[in-house]
Every structure is written in C-alpha cells, then in structure tokens.
Amino acid sequence: MKLILKLTLLPSLMAASLASVTLVPVQPAAADNRVIEDAAIGAGAGIVTGVFTRCGSVLDNAAKGAAAGAAVNGANGLRRNTRNRSVIQDLAVGGGAGIVTGAVxxxxxxxLNNVINGAGAGAAVNIYRNNVRNNRRR
Structure with a gap:
C-alpha cells in the first residue's frame, strides 16, 4: 500500500510544487520596474562609494547599494504623495539598509563605511528620481 501511495501521490505533489515555485514569483517581479531600476542605480552607487571607502569587495558593495536602492524605493512607495521625496529621509533609509546588509x-x-555606501545609494536614487520627474514636466 505504501508503494502505491508513493507512486501516485509523489509525482503529483512534485508537479504541483514545481509549478507553484516557478509561476508565483513571476507576477510580483513584473509589477514594478522601478524597484529593479532603483536597485541597479543603488548597486552602481554602492560600487562607486566602495572605491572611496576602500572597504569590502565590489560584489559586497554592489549588494549593499542594491539593497539600499530597493529600500529607498519601498520607503518612497509608502508615501501618500510620492512627489514629496526628501533627501534626508532617503539618506537615512539607504544608510539603514546599508548597515543591515553589511552586517548580513x-x-x-x-x-560607518556600510552607512556611507547605503546613504550614497539612497542619494543616487533620490537624484535620479527627481531628475526623471522634472524631465517629464517639460
């Protein structure tokens, strides 16, 4: 009896779990391209600030910057009016994300260098988003 259950139940269970793992993450990733853009901007800024702080590898600095860029995007998405982007708040959110990612x-x-990397990424995202918004007004 156990063999029959294994032969009938396991393949269907494996197929269902494989389908749910591959199909579920597709929808949220396609929902907002700004998160990916901000993470990429943050990664670039993290690499640049990593050159100045001389701390960590390029990959580590890119990871800290990408996490900070995504965190800034998330913090700005929570605002009622997304046009109220504060540089100080973006620096704080980016610095916090940088220190957490650096600890991980x-x-x-x-x-302090992790905070600098994250804050630099937050500032870069803020500058980019403000320029994009101002260019669309023209």
Missing part, C-alpha cells in the same frame, strides 16, 4: 554579508567590518 560581513564584507566590511566597519559600520
């Missing part, structure tokens, strides 16, 4: 990745043991 462990690439740089200096928290």
């Amino acid at each position: 990745t462990g690439g740089c043991r200096r928290p």
Whole structure:
C-alpha cells in the first residue's frame, strides 16, 4: 500500500510544487520596474562609494547599494504623495539598509563605511528620481 501511495501521490505533489515555485514569483517581479531600476542605480552607487571607502569587495558593495536602492524605493512607495521625496529621509533609509546588509554579508567590518555606501545609494536614487520627474514636466 505504501508503494502505491508513493507512486501516485509523489509525482503529483512534485508537479504541483514545481509549478507553484516557478509561476508565483513571476507576477510580483513584473509589477514594478522601478524597484529593479532603483536597485541597479543603488548597486552602481554602492560600487562607486566602495572605491572611496576602500572597504569590502565590489560584489559586497554592489549588494549593499542594491539593497539600499530597493529600500529607498519601498520607503518612497509608502508615501501618500510620492512627489514629496526628501533627501534626508532617503539618506537615512539607504544608510539603514546599508548597515543591515553589511552586517548580513560581513564584507566590511566597519559600520560607518556600510552607512556611507547605503546613504550614497539612497542619494543616487533620490537624484535620479527627481531628475526623471522634472524631465517629464517639460
């Protein structure tokens, strides 16, 4: 009896789990391209600030910057009026995300450098989003 259950139940269970794993993440990723853009901008800014702080690898700095860019996007998405983008708030959110990501990745043991990398990414996202908004008005 156990063999019959294994032969009938396991393949259908595997097919259902495989379909749910591959189909469910597709929908949220396609919902908002701005998250991907902000993460890419943050990764680039993280690499640049990593050159100045001389702490961590390029990949580690890119990860900190990408996390900070995504966090800034998330924080700005929570606002009622998305036009009220504050540089100070974006710096704080980016710095917080940088320090948390730096603690997780462990690439740089200096928290101040992690904050600088994250805040630089937050500032880059803020500058980019403000320029995009101002260019659309013209």
